[in-house]
Amino acid sequence: MKRFFLISVFTIICITCYAQNVILSGVIKDKRGEVLPGAGIFVSGYKIATVANNNGAYTLGLKPGNYDILFQIIGYKTVAKNILVEDKAIKLDVELEEDAMQLDEVTIKPDPNRAGYIRMFTDFFIGTTPNAAQCKIINPNVLIIDYSKDDSKLTVKTNQFLIVENKALGYRLKYQINLFEWDNKTNIIYYEGYPYYEDLKGSKGQMKRWVAKREIAYYGSSNHFLTSLYNGKSKEEGFIINKLIRQADKTRPSDSLINAKIKKFRLTASATAGKIQLNPADTDSLNYWHKQKNRSKQIAILNQKEILPDTLVKTFNESIKSINFTDVLYVIYTKEKEDPIYANRIGMSVSRPLTMPDYQISLVNLLVAPIYFYQNGGTYNPRSMLFEGYWSWEKIADSVPLDYLPQKKSKERL
Structure with missing residues (x-):
């Protein structure tokens, strides 16, 4: 079967503790040092997000734990940062790189x-x-x-x-x-x-x-x-x-034996087809060895x-x-x-x-x-x-x- x-x-996973929020803040810029207002900041796996202001600055309140933070804006490659939030405020500035695939029209091959x-x-x-x-x-x-x-x-x-x-x-x-x-x-x-x-x-x-x-x-x-x-x-x-204990089923024949038997009875069937009626015993044997091949190699207890x-x-x-x-x-x-x-x-x-x-x-x-x-x-x-x-x-x-x-x-x- x-x-x-x-x-x-989920690549990020974090802990929700009953503790006071810790402030995560920073500025989002491009490679030229220009701020990126409107960039989205997402906490992976949660319903927590914010948007960078006109100065590219953002602020998030997070409980202590381990988080993956996504920084994303159209036309730029998404950046993911893993952070460990403890008891002190965290400053995290991020630099985004332009994404040529988004800036150019992408042609999908039929x-x-x-x-x-x-x-x-x-x-x-x-x-x-x-x-x-x-x-x-x-x-x-x-x-x-x-x-x-x-x-x-x-x-x-x-x-x-x-x-x-x-x-x-x-x-x-x-x-x-x-x-x-x-x-x-x-x-x-x-x-x-x-x-x-x-x-x-x-x-x-x-x-x-x-x-x-x-x-x-x-x-x-x-x-x-x-x-x-x-x-x-x-x-x-x-x-x-x-x-659940899984063990090898020792009553199942080895793959090498099963394959050899299937090959043998296939050759027999091929040699006799169209000449004389197939031996029912050979047909039964071929079916038997196919069933052995489909048997699970393990038994579960x-x-x-x-x-x-x-x-x-x-x-x-x-x-x-x-x-x-x-x-x-x-x-x-x-x-x-x-x-x-x-x-x-x-x-x-x-x-x-x-x-x-x-x-x-x-x-x-x-x-x-x-x-x-x-x-x-x-x-x-x-x-x-x-x-x-x-x-x-x-x-x-x-x-x-x-x-x-x-x-x-x-x-x-x-």
């Missing part, structure tokens, strides 16, 4: 496959959930798309914000994509970049529906899980953690002994915690059931014991140990983990800003 993987990535690639990108980046059906890419022309037939990889990037209007959650998402990659051979998706969220304007009825849908999107998400782990309340918030958060989570410093583990984390969210659309998608659902209700289940694979994470659920190294299951299904269409705070407590939703 094919598995679908997702590393859901590609008969471009529309198909955009549809693939939309499904893999925005998603296929009910919320994704209410999302629209406003400016697909900024997508720089390449498909390599040699290694079967689709890559996408942008040199300016990709704008996605999410009418399900009431957000206008601006996403500077550094890299999106889909590997057709492994079915692994990876993307990283700088997202910025804006609230859409709507009627009172729309805003009420957006509030409710944002809470549904947040609860049970990977950000909710890591936030609850950070606060030592994962079980109270509805998460149960088990281990679920250890239902609950992993306690205090044994999993370690404190790295006053703002960062970490988790390190062997095998695969099997994360069960007990306060929401799987969406029927997800449950009916072939190859997406994670196997479960027959006695377990249809709770949302996600798998966390450790790629780079340990996983460092912040109080808001953001991770220090996005490449440190790989998701399977429900979290691999929910993508940009079901994301909320890192500074999102639900209005209801999770225990009230039972």
